[in-house]
Amino acid sequence: MKWLVVLGLVALSECLVRVPLMKVKSMREKLEENGMLKEYLENQAKFLSNDQKKDMTSQSLRNYLDLAYVGLISIGTPPQTFKVMFDTGSADLWVPSFFCITSSCYKHRRFNHKNSSTLKLPPEPISIVKIRYGSGIVMGMLVNDTLKIRDLLNINQAFVLTTWEDQAFGYFVPFDGTLGLAYPDLAKAGGTPVFDNLWKKGLISQNLFAFYLTSKRKRGSMLMLGGVDHSYYHGELRWVPVTKQRFWQVALDSISVNGIVIACYEGCQAILDTGSSVVNGPFEGVLLIQNIIHAQPSLCDKYIIDCKTIAHLPDIVFVIGGVNYPIPARSYIRRVAFGSCVSTFSSFRDRMFSSNTWILGDVFLRLYFSVYDRANNRVGLATAI
Numbered sequence: 001m002k003w004l005v006v007l008g009l010v011a012l013s014e015c016l017v018r019v020p021l022m023k024v025k026s027m028r029e030k031l032e033e034n035g036m037l038k039e040y041l042e043n044q045a046k047f048l049s050n051d052q053k054k055d056m057t058s059q060s061l062r063n064y065l066d067l068a069y070v071g072l073i074s075i076g077t078p079p080q081t082f083k084v085m086f087d088t089g090s091a092d093l094w095v096p097s098f099f100c101i102t103s104s105c106y107k108h109r110r111f112n113h114k115n116s117s118t119l120k121l122p123p124e125p126i127s128i129v130k131i132r133y134g135s136g137i138v139m140g141m142l143v144n145d146t147l148k149i150r151d152l153l154n155i156n157q158a159f160v161l162t163t164w165e166d167q168a169f170g171y172f173v174p175f176d177g178t179l180g181l182a183y184p185d186l187a188k189a190g191g192t193p194v195f196d197n198l199w200k201k202g203l204i205s206q207n208l209f210a211f212y213l214t215s216k217r218k219r220g221s222m223l224m225l226g227g228v229d230h231s232y233y234h235g236e237l238r239w240v241p242v243t244k245q246r247f248w249q250v251a252l253d254s255i256s257v258n259g260i261v262i263a264c265y266e267g268c269q270a271i272l273d274t275g276s277s278v279v280n281g282p283f284e285g286v287l288l289i290q291n292i293i294h295a296q297p298s299l300c301d302k303y304i305i306d307c308k309t310i311a312h313l314p315d316i317v318f319v320i321g322g323v324n325y326p327i328p329a330r331s332y333i334r335r336v337a338f339g340s341c342v343s344t345f346s347s348f349r350d351r352m353f354s355s356n357t358w359i360l361g362d363v364f365l366r367l368y369f370s371v372y373d374r375a376n377n378r379v380g381l382a383t384a385i
Contacts (some may be wrong), residue, residue: 018224019222023214033096074147085275086179087180094193095161095162096177111161122143182246185245197370200372215366226378234385238381241376242377250379252267254319257292257317263289272364273359276359279345280361295342302343303342304340304341307354369381
């Protein structure tokens with residue numbers, strides 16, 4: 001039996017494509033350093049307020065304030081390289097275009113359509129695609145071109161060339177575009193999402209992908225496409241079914257501290273989000289956690305903690321599929337400028353999610369290697385090395 005397990009792990013690791021990810025300063029950190037976070041949050045609150053009456057079903061899971069990891073792709077012939085977020089919280093691929101004249105686009109690498117011999121523009125009249133996020137809006141046109149991710153060459157991939165980007169995607173955003181890895185039902189632009197194309201065209205050997213995220217080395221993090229390298233985790237993968245095939249959403253049994261349930265009393269939902277560096281949750285549950293860890297409210301929605309108390313604070317335990325996944329204080333507390341420390345638990349700023357949903361960003365995913373199995377609609381978790 002042991003040999004069968006070993007052979008299975010070897011099979012999963014064969015023919016996988018490794019995409020290095022770079023840990024970058026989040027937009028929140030950059031705004032804080034430049035004294036602009038308060039103004040940004042005020043503008044974002046106005047955007048969300050004005051957006052209340054609009055169709056929220058068109059919105060993807062994304063608030064770029066806390067993005068922490070990005071990787072490289074290339075598009076076109078000859079290839080043009082872009083820094084993108086590989087995002088389990090959305091399903092579209094977009095990059096800025098030379099057609100885009102907003103200041104947000106000028107701050108990033110833009111795709112020059114004239115330099116690609118393989119670009120296929122849509123027939124006229126060209127319709128504009130709008131993708132709405134928690135942070136703002138991008139608009140553009142759906143085109144097709146060759147996409148390269150490491151050694152994978154995906155010919156005729158549909159993606160959006162943006163012609164307008166909200167100011168939220170400006171100078172302080174540490175990426176050029178996004179590559180969504182959520183379920184196709186979440187795609188808003190049309191066309192087949194990237195991962196689905198890789199599988200349908202036989203470019204990957206397994207219909208799954210995995211993330212290893214680390215803060216120890218800037219280039220140590222990894223996206224694995226088409227397989228799993230078991231040397232990146234300890235023990236065995238624990239599998240849980242996806243409960244709703246849009247986001248990578250699973251059932252969350254409870255949240256506890258020192259063996260006492262403090263939130264999600266009767267079960268709730270959790271979404272695994274590679275595009276966030278925090279844990280988001282309902283206001284009441286997050287406030288209770290802040291009180292337990294003695295975090296005090298401060299400016300710009302921050303909760304300040306005495307750095308000297310980190311060694312004495314309890315683990316926050318998320319129970320998924322009957323398995324405890326603790327987050328220790330050294331992981332959920334972040335050191336910021338001037339020697340202060342802040343909590344990385346945050347409540348939702350909008351009404352996109354119900355009161356029983358939590359979003360587990362890289363605060364959680366740095367601790368637990370995660371596998372996203374489209375073939376069986378399940379998520380696997382194991383302790384990361």
